[in-house]
Amino acid sequence: MGFTDALLPEFDHEMATTRKLLERLPEARLGWKPHQRSMSLGRLATHLAEIPGWSKHIICEDEIDLKGDYQPNEERSVAAILSLFDSSVAESRKAIAGKSDAEMMAPWTFKSHGKTMFSMPRAAVVRSMLFNHMVHHRGQLSVYLRLNDVPLPPMYGPTADEKAT
Numbered sequence: 001m002g003f004t005d006a007l008l009p010e011f012d013h014e015m016a017t018t019r020k021l022l023e024r025l026p027e028a029r030l031g032w033k034p035h036q037r038s039m040s041l042g043r044l045a046t047h048l049a050e051i052p053g054w055s056k057h058i059i060c061e062d063e064i065d066l067k068g069d070y071q072p073n074e075e076r077s078v079a080a081i082l083s084l085f086d087s088s089v090a091e092s093r094k095a096i097a098g099k100s101d102a103e104m105m106a107p108w109t110f111k112s113h114g115k116t117m118f119s120m121p122r123a124a125v126v127r128s129m130l131f132n133h134m135v136h137h138r139g140q141l142s143v144y145l146r147l148n149d150v151p152l153p154p155m156y157g158p159t160a161d162e163k164a165t
Contacts, residue, residue: 003104003123015089020153025078043074049085051134055092058125063109
């Protein structure tokens with residue numbers, strides 16, 4: 001079994017779980033923040049929707065060097081967030097599928113203004129920068145939703161709101 005054969009079922013599971021949370025976003029509360037230094041609900045959800053799209057850089061390039069001022073995107077509707085997420089997931093899955101073990105073990109480097117932050121095999125970057133990063137922000141989103149009295153769907157098992165399906 002190759003790396004992509006092992007990664008894709010995990011990818012499918014994590015993306016489906018993330019979409020379940022995004023579907024629960026309360027449209028009228030997208031500007032809400034739990035704290036003044038926190039991202040808004042809409043910005044956090046947009047960030048989650050963007051993360052799968054990073055795979056095009058990880059899979060198709062040898063490195064990325066972030067330079068300049070980053071201007072975060074914040075979608076203004078749940079429909080736009082879901083659309084961004086769905087297109088990011090489709091693009092990401094296509095980029096990952098069919099890659100050879102050699103391609104997935106090739107080094108990938110993340111730089112900021114020319115300084116190397118890390119270099120790892122692509123397979124490790126997919127797991128850390130896509131999967132783990134998404135799970136981290138999904139945890140934040142579940143707290144945001146809980147604080148807004150939105151019932152949480154099952155993720156890795158039942159929640160206080162619903163039985164696992």
